[in-house]
Amino acid sequence: MKKFGLTVLTAFLGGAMAIGAYKVIENNRDGNLSFEDRQKVYFASNREQPVISSTGNVDFTEAAAAVTPAVVYIRTTYAATSGGSQDEMEQMFGQMFGQRVRPQGVQKASGSGVIISPDGYIVTNNHVVEKADKIEITTNDKRVFQAKVIGTDPNTDLALLKISATNMPIVKLGNSDDARVGEWVLAVGNPFNLTSTVTAGIISAKGRNINIIGHGDEEENNPFGRTRLQQSAPKLNKAIESFIQTDAAINPGNSGGALVNTKGELIGINAAIASQTGSYEGYGFAIPVNLAKKVLNDIQKYGSVKRGLVGVSFTELNPDAAQQLGIDRTVGLYVNDLVAGGAAEAAGLHKGDIISKVNGRTVTESSDLQETVGRLQPGDKINLTVIRGGAEKTFSVTLKAETAETRTAAVSKSAEELYNKLGAGFQALTDNQKAKYGLKSGVAVTNVRPGKMFDDLGIEVGSVITSINSMPINAPADIDKALTNLKNGNLKISGIDPQGAAFNNVYTVR
Structure with a gap:
């Protein structure tokens, strides 16, 4: 009875406070309230749900201890080259996020990987193992294995490796959707051959499309010039970029390593840095693990990535793009063209439509659409909301399978050396x-x-x-x-x- 009475009293006091706040506002319409008092009234009457972090306590020792044993050191070897091929290798390992070890003779490079299955499956970056003849894995406890490439996907810069081993330590797969800007993360890898290195920082941004996958040597003044990935897939391929940005210190050799929250859950695969020097300058980028899960599962199951296509080309809107297109909307994706017979055309989209939402979520940049589609299979459906003639209309789009002309995944399967x-x-x-x-x-x-x-x-x-x-x-x-x-x-x-x-x-x- 006392508990009931206390509940009633609490409810009464809460209601009285709300009424009192309302009366204060009513009695001060002439602006007599100070800014501080106005804020007190606002926050008292506009209580929102608190932002909940996906991480645990702000202590890194348990996470580091859990993750480090499952992050491996990768050394790759390439056949000896001469002449122009030497320049190609220089580009690959001088400009990308791998680490060039020797400039002449037999080429070697290094990077990182993450064990995700007790039977020896390892995830790393495509650019760490691309064109490698021999891939050597060194575990945290100094065991050495030869690895085979189960498959690669240049369009997400991911690769799946396999070593002959059992009962391996693994990193728990997390949920990158739950990761919040501002929360603490750890980067675990092997920078500059310094094995099992852990650095800490925060998530600076999500959904970053920094336009580095598949751009070769173009735009040398671009701040990502030192980390741009070499294009190896056909020109029609469309890279999927929706990076998690972090200020955790990442350097050459960290590529393919783990980005984890303070619970030790894998939320990203470190892939690139923004740097004019090739070393850490405060901006690192990781592939979200939710995107990686789909790619890796497909490679393991099918030997290739089963990627559904929307069948649109678009321009990401901003004030400059809107001015060039002669429209007044500065947010969304402007549909430039449709693939004949593609999914979007079949669903009823038109050139000139502006994609404003994907599955009900507002689209502000291209990565909002790309990552959503990148997680799905041919035959899956997504809802695209477009603005046409000033009104919003939603279409159900059934993703179509790739063809030889539209293939976006260049997946390969290979084995030890x-x-x-x-x-x-x-x-x-x-x-x-x-x-x-x-x-x-x-x-x-x-x-x-x-x-x-x-x-x-x-x-x-x-x-x-x-x-x-x-x-x-x-x-x-x-x-x-x-x-x-x-x-x-x-x-x-x-x-x-x-x-x-x-x-x-x-x-x-x-």
Whole structure:
């Protein structure tokens, strides 16, 4: 009874305070209240839900202890080059966020990775392992493994590696959507070969599109010139950038390392820095883990990223863009064009529409749309709200699958050193493919990387590999065994091309 009475009294006092505040305002319409008093009245009558951080206590010791054992040191080796190729390597490791170790002879570089599965799956950046012939992993407890590349996605700058190990320590996957600007984070990696380094900072911003993925050597005066990633995918590819920005100290060698909250949960994969010198100047960028989850799961399951397409090209609006387009709206995405037969056209969008919301959330920059779509599969639906003729209208858009012309993911599957040299992606044959070629086994070639063995041999995407060194290939895992059966340094690859013609190619391994 006393508890009930106390509750009633509390409610009465709260109501009285609100009425009193209202009366104060009513009695001071002539502006006699000081600014301080006005603020007291405002905050007393406009109590909002507090902003809740996704992190735990502001103490970094537990998070560092939990994460450090699962962050690995990656060393990559590249074949010796000469002449113009040396300049290419200089670009790759002088301008990107990896770390160049030796300028001449056999090329080596280093970076970081994060173990995300006890059976040895590791996430890192595509640019850390791109074109590598040998990938060496050193764990925090000084064990050394050779890694194979399960797949890469240049459009998000992610790569999935695998080592032969069990019971590995892992970093817990967090939820990057819950991360809030201003909360503490830790960056864990191996800058300048200083292994197992932990630095602290805050999240400075989210959803950053800094236009660095796939821009090669353009715009050398751009502040991101020292961290820009080399484009390796077709020109039609569309990078997905929605970085978490942090001021935690990140330097060359941190690339592919962990960005975690103070609970030790992975919220991002460190990918780039903004710097005129190539070293830390206060601006680091990480790929949100929620985007990474989709990409890595696809690579592990399919050998490639199954990415749905909206089928629009757009201009991100700001005052300058609005003036050039002759419109008065400065926020949103102006639809420049639609892909014929694409998802947006089929849903009813028009050129000149302004995309203002995605799934009910306001769009302020391109990353708001790109990251949302980047997490989805072909066949998934999103709601796009557009402004047309001054009125808002919402369309349900069913994302369409990629085609050869619109493919945005350049995913490759390879393996330890020699497997990496194949430069190809593989997937078990479907029943339709088996029936088409009259085969009971084999693997389909899903990707061919430029400049690698399959590209040199002219083996095309869509070909079927039936044997390597006379050993039958029934699944992608069989390739590892076959590669250990070299004969006089030669690798014999047998199969059927997309037109149904048989081939037997021999490659001398150097």
